[in-house]
Amino acid sequence: MSKKTMTLNLTEAEMSALEALCAKKDLSKTGLMRQALRLYQMIDTRVERGGKLYFEDDQTREKSEIMML
């Protein structure tokens, strides 16, 4: 599969968050961005189909909806 290269301009804070997530998830920067894109596309598609995105508290079962605008 052919691959394309791009330059990403990030602020200091964004780069720090990216590096922290890479360390936490044991992924390269490319790997992390790829995962982020896959997830974002999946969520966007599901929401477009009429789905809703929730976080549910494991203990209380309380749900909070994430609004995708």
Add this chain to the structure above:
Amino acid sequence: MLDTIGERQLLDWQFQWRRTLEGYLRRLADNGVTRQSLDWPQSWHWDWRAKIDEVRGLLGHTGYSVVCRDVTQGMMRLDLASRMARIDDQMGKPLVYVDYLEIAPWNWNEPYADPPLYRGIGQLLIRTAIQRSFDEGFHGRVGLHSLPQAVTFYERCGFINLGANPNEYRGLLPYFEITTDRAKTFL
């Protein structure tokens, strides 16, 4: 091994797998095996066309199929994005999650079935999932929920059984995960 589940595979499923499956289910019924029995195939109702349509165009999902003598012998759908590892040592890290894995009914090694035409198709698909995990930078981590009938197969592959969660799949399907070391051993 094809890194896709294409229209040809879906036609094989629709016209060849299902015809063989219907014959097998009739044979089970003739031998007094009911739908509630442990011998009744637990994937009998799977609709591969619907499963593929559901994720068509999504970057986070992919499929593989094994083709031999121009006929599809097994298929697997993977989720690369939305599941995280659960075993303590790799908790929260990304993994390849096997959404569905099935082999053609004529390859089943089950009571009342004819001897399998090909063996090792399931192992070949699991090997592919593990290899994909390494290729993605997930270090071989793979997770899945197993049908009860397939538990022994995944244990033999080196997966660790973390048990069933009552909040997932009505608590009926145990969750399995393989670690990097075990994945390397399997390969």
